[in-house]
Amino acid sequence: MSPDNEVVERSMREPAVFEALYDRHATSVYRYVAQRLGDHAAEDVMSETFLVAFERRSAYDVTVQNARPWLLGIATRLMRKHARLEAVSWKGLSADLAAQVAPDFIEQAGVRIDAKRLTLRLVKALRRLSEADRDTLLLYAWGDLDYASIALAMKVPVGTVRSRLNRARRLLRRAAGRHTIEQETDHGRVDASPQHT
Structure with a gap:
């Protein structure tokens, strides 16, 4: 099976041949869009992405061998066209995301916290994120991309991805009542790019 870059090149x-990219990545693009906008819009955005x-x-x-970051970047930009729809959906989706994030904060803090109150604080924090920070966070959390792939998807330097995720994490830590900065794991997605000062 040819890597994505060879498929794209051959499709010229x-x-x-481009259909092979659809077969490989349609499900992950659909899932990412559905988590952001819901199933009702996911099919349209996914089709438009391809x-x-x-x-x-x-x-x-x-x-670049893997086209998934490129495709998720296109999907992210297309979803901005659906911003009004996302704003309506965001109320329920941010609660879902906060519920997914909350257990991590509870475990890391080692403190029993009222989960419902924590979820409400996280929902408010997620709503306060800028569009760029939220897109970066969701590409990381829901798109399952590493830092370099997010940089490709968003067409920004890796350092910008680091800054955006750091800002989002700080905001979420404050919302969770965490006042100390601790080392976080990337759940197997290691940022292997060189550190810039």
Whole structure:
């Protein structure tokens, strides 16, 4: 099976080959969009993502083997068109995300906290995130991308990804009542890029 970059390159001569990217990545793009906007919008955004990707395939950086960050970046930009819909959906979705995050904070703090109150504080904190910080956090949490892949998806330097995630984590820590900064694990997604000062 050819890597994604070879599929994209070959699709310039044989457009039908592009279907292989759809077969490989449609499910993860759909899942990411559904978590952000709900199932009702996910199919449309996912389809539009692959249409845009097909139309812009000549601009793809063929040195990057995995096209998933590129596709999730396109999906993220397309979802901005659906901002009003996301604002309505965000109330329920942010509660779901906060519920997913809450157990980590409870374990890390080692303190029994009223989970419902913590969830409400986290929901408020998530709503206060800037659009760029929220997109970065959700690409990390729901898109399951590492720092370098988020940088590709968002078309920003890795340092910007670090800054955005750090800002989001600080805000979520404060909302959770954590006043000390502790080392966090990346759940197996290691940032192997060099550190810049």
